[in-house]
Amino acid sequence: MDFPDRRVLQVAISSQVWVHEMTDNKVELKKGLRDVYIDKSESSFIDGKAGKLLYRGYNIDDLAEQSSFEETGYLVIHGSLPTSEELSVFDADLKVSRAIPEGVLEIIRQTKNAHPMDVLRTAVSALAAFDPDTGDDSVEATIRKGVRITAQAPTVVAAHARIREGKDVVAPDRDLSHAGNFLYMLFGERPDPEDVDLIDRDFVLHAEHGLNASAFTARVAASTRADLHAAITAGVAALKGPIHGGAAEGVMKMAAEIGSEDNVESYVKDLRRNGKPVMGFGHPVYKAIDPRSVHLREGARLLSERKGRPQWFAVLEALIKVMEPYARKGVHPNVDFWSGAVYSLLEIPDDLFISIFAIGRIPGWTSQVLEQYAANYLIRPRLLYIGPMDAKYVPIEQRA
Amino acid sequence: MDFPDRRVLQVAISSQVWVHEMTDNKVELKKGLRDVYIDKSESSFIDGKAGKLLYRGYNIDDLAEQSSFEETGYLVIHGSLPTSEELSVFDADLKVSRAIPEGVLEIIRQTKNAHPMDVLRTAVSALAAFDPDTGDDSVEATIRKGVRITAQAPTVVAAHARIREGKDVVAPDRDLSHAGNFLYMLFGERPDPEDVDLIDRDFVLHAEHGLNASAFTARVAASTRADLHAAITAGVAALKGPIHGGAAEGVMKMAAEIGSEDNVESYVKDLRRNGKPVMGFGHPVYKAIDPRSVHLREGARLLSERKGRPQWFAVLEALIKVMEPYARKGVHPNVDFWSGAVYSLLEIPDDLFISIFAIGRIPGWTSQVLEQYAANYLIRPRLLYIGPMDAKYVPIEQRA
Numbered sequence: 001m002d003f004p005d006r007r008v009l010q011v012a013i014s015s016q017v018w019v020h021e022m023t024d025n026k027v028e029l030k031k032g033l034r035d036v037y038i039d040k041s042e043s044s045f046i047d048g049k050a051g052k053l054l055y056r057g058y059n060i061d062d063l064a065e066q067s068s069f070e071e072t073g074y075l076v077i078h079g080s081l082p083t084s085e086e087l088s089v090f091d092a093d094l095k096v097s098r099a100i101p102e103g104v105l106e107i108i109r110q111t112k113n114a115h116p117m118d119v120l121r122t123a124v125s126a127l128a129a130f131d132p133d134t135g136d137d138s139v140e141a142t143i144r145k146g147v148r149i150t151a152q153a154p155t156v157v158a159a160h161a162r163i164r165e166g167k168d169v170v171a172p173d174r175d176l177s178h179a180g181n182f183l184y185m186l187f188g189e190r191p192d193p194e195d196v197d198l199i200d201r202d203f204v205l206h207a208e209h210g211l212n213a214s215a216f217t218a219r220v221a222a223s224t225r226a227d228l229h230a231a232i233t234a235g236v237a238a239l240k241g242p243i244h245g246g247a248a249e250g251v252m253k254m255a256a257e258i259g260s261e262d263n264v265e266s267y268v269k270d271l272r273r274n275g276k277p278v279m280g281f282g283h284p285v286y287k288a289i290d291p292r293s294v295h296l297r298e299g300a301r302l303l304s305e306r307k308g309r310p311q312w313f314a315v316l317e318a319l320i321k322v323m324e325p326y327a328r329k330g331v332h333p334n335v336d337f338w339s340g341a342v343y344s345l346l347e348i349p350d351d352l353f354i355s356i357f358a359i360g361r362i363p364g365w366t367s368q369v370l371e372q373y374a375a376n377y378l379i380r381p382r383l384l385y386i387g388p389m390d391a392k393y394v395p396i397e398q399r400a
Numbered sequence: 401m402d403f404p405d406r407r408v409l410q411v412a413i414s415s416q417v418w419v420h421e422m423t424d425n426k427v428e429l430k431k432g433l434r435d436v437y438i439d440k441s442e443s444s445f446i447d448g449k450a451g452k453l454l455y456r457g458y459n460i461d462d463l464a465e466q467s468s469f470e471e472t473g474y475l476v477i478h479g480s481l482p483t484s485e486e487l488s489v490f491d492a493d494l495k496v497s498r499a500i501p502e503g504v505l506e507i508i509r510q511t512k513n514a515h516p517m518d519v520l521r522t523a524v525s526a527l528a529a530f531d532p533d534t535g536d537d538s539v540e541a542t543i544r545k546g547v548r549i550t551a552q553a554p555t556v557v558a559a560h561a562r563i564r565e566g567k568d569v570v571a572p573d574r575d576l577s578h579a580g581n582f583l584y585m586l587f588g589e590r591p592d593p594e595d596v597d598l599i600d601r602d603f604v605l606h607a608e609h610g611l612n613a614s615a616f617t618a619r620v621a622a623s624t625r626a627d628l629h630a631a632i633t634a635g636v637a638a639l640k641g642p643i644h645g646g647a648a649e650g651v652m653k654m655a656a657e658i659g660s661e662d663n664v665e666s667y668v669k670d671l672r673r674n675g676k677p678v679m680g681f682g683h684p685v686y687k688a689i690d691p692r693s694v695h696l697r698e699g700a701r702l703l704s705e706r707k708g709r710p711q712w713f714a715v716l717e718a719l720i721k722v723m724e725p726y727a728r729k730g731v732h733p734n735v736d737f738w739s740g741a742v743y744s745l746l747e748i749p750d751d752l753f754i755s756i757f758a759i760g761r762i763p764g765w766t767s768q769v770l771e772q773y774a775a776n777y778l779i780r781p782r783l784l785y786i787g788p789m790d791a792k793y794v795p796i797e798q799r800a
Contacts (some may be wrong), residue, residue, distance in 0.1 A: 153492020
């Protein structure tokens with residue numbers, strides 16, 4: 001790491017330790033890399049000002065309303081919408097890949113008391129040990145692995161949720177869709193078709209989202225030519241961070257604290273007064289509405305009625321109304337707002353919410369890793385050293 | 401993701417699909433982020449032109465010749481050289497943390513046929529499930545976790561190496577140093593003190609190295625406030641990539657192919673003629689000699705004699721001599737050159753070499769994650785979308 005653009009001022013701090021300081025502004029720190037473009041991509045297009053999201057050119061509004069997770073997963077991984085025949089092959093591949101090896105079930109048992117994201121990360125990492133394509137990093141093999149991990153992730157999450165509660169693991173059912181089978185493996189009962197539609201739509205809404213921190217983590221790992229299991233393990237690792245994946249959990253906790261529509265206004269005022277964020281609002285990229293945030297609203301309303309809890313929907317609606325003045329400042333409901341509501345109304349445990357996000361995102365990570373492989377550069381930025389220079393090593397017996 | 405600086409030319413490709421093209425150069429792609437400084441750091445200083453490396457201000461030459469891995473690990477994690485008392489506390493913490501939970505041993509058994517880096521990644525991820533500090537991401541807890549992972553990683557690598565060969569796992573021995581205990585757990589015999597010195601020195605040489613791809617992966621994961629186990633799992637995932645961690649394995653394969661000093665010149669000529677790299681030479685950062693590459697040379701010579709294989713050393717020396725003309729172009733032996741030789745002469749299986757690199761690097765990853773936490777920005781760069789715009793969604797039954 002040479003520093004061609006800087007002058008270094010060396011300052012004696014003591015006889016032993018030297019510090020250098022930056023004396024010009026030519027070294028610009030790009031903390032967060034916010035405006036730095038690292039590569040081209042065809043996976044998704046996000047226009048934060050317009051509140052627009054495309055997967056592979058297709059508007060999220062169309063995909064959420066008309067597509068399925070299986071079709072959208074094919075689109076994100078392969079780059080085009082499938083024909084009926086292509087979709088049925090893809091769906092069949094997903095279905096035969098759902099079961100996880102006994103060795104991975106044993107790993108879930110051994111780690112059952114951990115956070116579900118720790119278990120998912122460990123299980124995805126371990127699946128490399130059982131995947132027939134491990135060692136083959138061709139495009140074709142990477143796609144096969146991506147399809148397999150997409151199929152296996154819901155099984156991992158559902159198996160862990162049951163094992164930690166002392167319940168039997170439910171084997172996947174090939175008669176059910178990806179979303180339907182997930183709910184079936186989680187609850188052990190044939191799922192309500194309307195619940196399935198909501199989770200399917202939720203998976204579609206999470207399938208890909210540009211260069212967020214988890215996708216970037218996966219790409220950096222892939223830039224060393226690490227394989228897809230390594231890259232997705234790294235992506236899951238990053239997604240665990242509360243700054244990235246954590247808001248859905250907070251939404252219904254907040255709704256429960258509010259309790260009734262009448263309390264919304266004072267609750268929000270209290271939060272603002274204490275400088276605290278309102279969960280499920282605002283997004284680092286979207287300054288207009290998060291286009292993913294609207295497609296679960298009507299479903300959440302119907303679900304809250306079916307579940308006999310219409311007051312929850314009423315509280316959330318009142319919250320949106322109270323938050324309207326902040327829309328001018330770019331604070332809108334985000335994807336976590338209604339996702340969190342739907343998960344809660346379906347009685348999915350809070351600590352599984354991020355794992356459900358991860359299940360949906362696997363096609364996007366796969367697509368971006370393939371892009372990274374296709375035009376690879378090792379991603380290796382720099383750090384500006386500001387510590388002591390040329391400190392004198394004193395053997396331990398002579399140290400103060 | 402808004403694009404304030406660009407003009408978009410929309411071109412009709414068909415009635416359904418639009419492509420936009422970049423029509424100005426204002427969006428600059430920073431592939432690889434090669435010259436982008438993302439933050440300040442006090443962990444290490446690298447001057448690639450001078451061939452200089454400092455950990456926390458201390459020259460690698462002093463540390464390699466006079467320090468130990470325990471002392472250097474303390475330095476890298478805590479930022480200053482320890483007093484005798486601080487070192488003995490740190491060493492005691494490492495020693496009591498070496499044993500790994502039975503659950504993690506079981507996970508290693510379940511994944512025993514995988515690549516050692518897949519097993520290490522899975523085991524580090526799983527250790528989160530057993531760590532008493534999981535859930536506490538304070539500086540103090542993160543340091544405790546870093547010390548524990550540093551202590552546990554050699555046990556994971558050695559246990560896996562024995563389990564896959566059908567041998568009993570060797571429990572750690574508190575009478576031995578970090579390096580000595582690793583060799584003991586790996587081979588099941590009290591290690592030769594000269595072998596221990598070489599591995600200790602090798603660990604010192606790998607303890608920290610700026611913002612390489614694995615450290616960067618760990619930092620990106622940490623930038624979401626993911627915990628240390630998540631971040632180091634992501635770092636291990638990236639280190640598996642052959643572009644990053646893979647050269648040591650190749651050095652002795654190459655030496656074995658060469659066979660004798662007399663063949664070195666023609667072997668190198670053949671490689672150059674075919675445009676192939678000479679393993680263990682060249683580095684993306686060092687254009688002068690890699691300062692880590694000199695400290696194992698004399699030890700490798702003595703080791704090759706002790707092991708009755710002096711011809712290996714002779715071949716490697718001849719290789720350096722034949723490569724001398726390339727030094728003007730910045731191609732010098734790198735750290736992998738003599739590390740690979742030492743591991744091979746110690747009869748460590750080839751596929752463990754990257755894991756040994758990882759064992760050494762854990763203090764560096766820990767230090768950089770602590771730096772990331774201390775002045776955190778979510779690391780979220782951008783991708784330039786070049787795919788189709790506003791493609792029309794056609795229901796599947798109407799698709800061609």
